[in-house]
Amino acid sequence: MKCMCEIMDHELEKILEKEQNRQKNSAVFIASENYASESVRKYTSSILTNKYAEGYPGARYYAGCEYVDQIENLAIERGKNIFGSNHINVQPHSGSQANMAAYISLLSPGDKILSLSLDHGGHLSHGHNVNFSGKIYEIHNYFLDKDSEMIDFDALQKVADTVRPKLIICGFSAYSRKIDFKKFKKIAESVEALLMADIAHIAGLVVAKQHPSPVNIADIITSTTHKTLRGPRGGIAIISESLAKKYDRGIFPAVQGGPIMNNVLAKAVAFKEASTEEFVNYSKEIITNANLLCEHLKDKGIRVVSEKTENHLMLLDTRSVNLTGSEAEEKLNSVGIIVNKNAIPFDPQPPKITSGIRIGTPAITTRKISKDDLLQIGDLIYETLISSDVNKSSIKEKVTHIMNKLPLP
Numbered sequence: 001m002k003c004m005c006e007i008m009d010h011e012l013e014k015i016l017e018k019e020q021n022r023q024k025n026s027a028v029f030i031a032s033e034n035y036a037s038e039s040v041r042k043y044t045s046s047i048l049t050n051k052y053a054e055g056y057p058g059a060r061y062y063a064g065c066e067y068v069d070q071i072e073n074l075a076i077e078r079g080k081n082i083f084g085s086n087h088i089n090v091q092p093h094s095g096s097q098a099n100m101a102a103y104i105s106l107l108s109p110g111d112k113i114l115s116l117s118l119d120h121g122g123h124l125s126h127g128h129n130v131n132f133s134g135k136i137y138e139i140h141n142y143f144l145d146k147d148s149e150m151i152d153f154d155a156l157q158k159v160a161d162t163v164r165p166k167l168i169i170c171g172f173s174a175y176s177r178k179i180d181f182k183k184f185k186k187i188a189e190s191v192e193a194l195l196m197a198d199i200a201h202i203a204g205l206v207v208a209k210q211h212p213s214p215v216n217i218a219d220i221i222t223s224t225t226h227k228t229l230r231g232p233r234g235g236i237a238i239i240s241e242s243l244a245k246k247y248d249r250g251i252f253p254a255v256q257g258g259p260i261m262n263n264v265l266a267k268a269v270a271f272k273e274a275s276t277e278e279f280v281n282y283s284k285e286i287i288t289n290a291n292l293l294c295e296h297l298k299d300k301g302i303r304v305v306s307e308k309t310e311n312h313l314m315l316l317d318t319r320s321v322n323l324t325g326s327e328a329e330e331k332l333n334s335v336g337i338i339v340n341k342n343a344i345p346f347d348p349q350p351p352k353i354t355s356g357i358r359i360g361t362p363a364i365t366t367r368k369i370s371k372d373d374l375l376q377i378g379d380l381i382y383e384t385l386i387s388s389d390v391n392k393s394s395i396k397e398k399v400t401h402i403m404n405k406l407p408l409p
Contacts, residue, residue: 024408025400026336027377031201031313031360032173034230035367035409037273040266044232048262055252056091068261075264078271079236082207085215087244090267091251091259092235095200096125098222098251100132102196105250106220106243107166109136114165114193116151117141119343119351121175121315123198140165144345149306151175153183160191170218171198174342174358176309181214194219202311204228204362207274208283211311219243228286228312228362230279231270234263282365286312289361289374296378302385305344305356313360315344321385325354331384332357334392336399337377367406377402 023035036044048068054061057069057076072090079088092098107113113133116122120143124131127139140163145152160168168191170184181197188195197214203223205211214221221238225231239247252259273279287310294314298304305315318328325341332339343349344356364374380395 020408025403026338027399027403028338028363029359029361030338030340030363031358032227033360034226034228034362036226036230036232036266036270037409039269039273040230040232043269044262044266046262046265048265049260051261052258053261054258056248062258068264071261071265071268072259075268075271078268078275079238082271082274083215083221083238084213085221085238086241087239089237089239089248089251090264091256092222092237093256093260093263094233095198095222095224095235097255098235098237099125099196099198100255101237101247101250102220102222103133103137103167104254105246106194107137110138111167112138112140112163112165113167113169114140114142114160114163115169116172116175117143119347120144120345121172122169123173123200126169126198144306146346149345150177151180153180153187157187157190160187160193164191165193167194167196169196169198171196171200171202171214171222173201174313174315176304176306176311176314178211178310179214181212181217185217197221198223200224201227201313204230204274204279205283205286205311208280210280210283210287220247225267225270228283229270229274230282230362230366231274232263232266234260234267236267286361286365289365289369289371290314292371293359293361293374293378296375297382300378300382302382312362313358315342315356315358317344317356318385319355323385324349325356326352328357328385331390332381335380335384335390335395336403337381337384366409367403369402369406373402373405 051068052062053065053068057072075090076088113127115126118128125133127133142156142159168188185195195218197218200223202211205228206213219240223236225234290309290312294304294309303317303320318325329341339357339359341354342356342358343354347355349355384390
């Protein structure tokens, strides 16, 4: 009889092989996706998946934690180093749980939160009514300016003065411009509110100094560790020293039990990778590629929300090619170009339809795509969107040819 470790699950292997081929052959432009390195994937599947470690280093509720303590401490030191912070919690299972711990530890049920509306580029966990945050707290929203489609700080100040929130949230899931954290902090201080910066999308750019940092400005900073940071799926939180103990209790024991120690190990690996010059160059390329593709699509007549990108993503108004966002997503997916439908500011369509698609360049940049190939894919995006009788097999063949030249990490 074979031992458990020798049994191959052929049913799952077949599915995984198909997914690997999909990832290899597709041009992935989903802004929140990336390819973790071989090292990150290796350590994510390490023997630490066997270890329970409730609590924090030096204060666990289980024995046998001497080595996981060393690993978590290393992850903490590396995280503090790349962000330039004094305190970081590496235990959140996700960005949403990092946010939940912030609310639980710093607010009371019914307190007021002021955040960007989801359909203007915010996030579910910032107070949408279908999410825990919208069910427990009193949520108020600010919106983008209708003409510029950018943050209107004068309007935000007026809303803050009226609402007097306990917490203001900045940091977004579909906003293509740089965030002025200092302006947000000034408004928060004027109404005696705390400021939380959710940098899940831009954390890698912040670490590489390609985007302004909220460290030492925001009271609490939350993030995922995948996306532009290119680590394992998970979350982190950077907290001002005055709130650190409260926040740590917000993670454990308030909203989580034991940390997923194999992911904490992989976070330490990702933080080391993010400290290198190679990562800085990679982050620069993300922005260069986003700008190149954005301008190329604009030149072809596709409307870009707020006219440009200053980070890793752009929103395309699919009404400019006579499609809904869901139609555009479906057409592009059928030829191996992977994007997601996304609401645009003042969108007349419901969330499952939308009038836009979101395009990001972190994953395609990890594949080391050339500028010529990126422009060719831009041409294929345009051709797919504008054609009513597009030759899907021909375009998909071209996409596959380009992507098969590029290495998978």
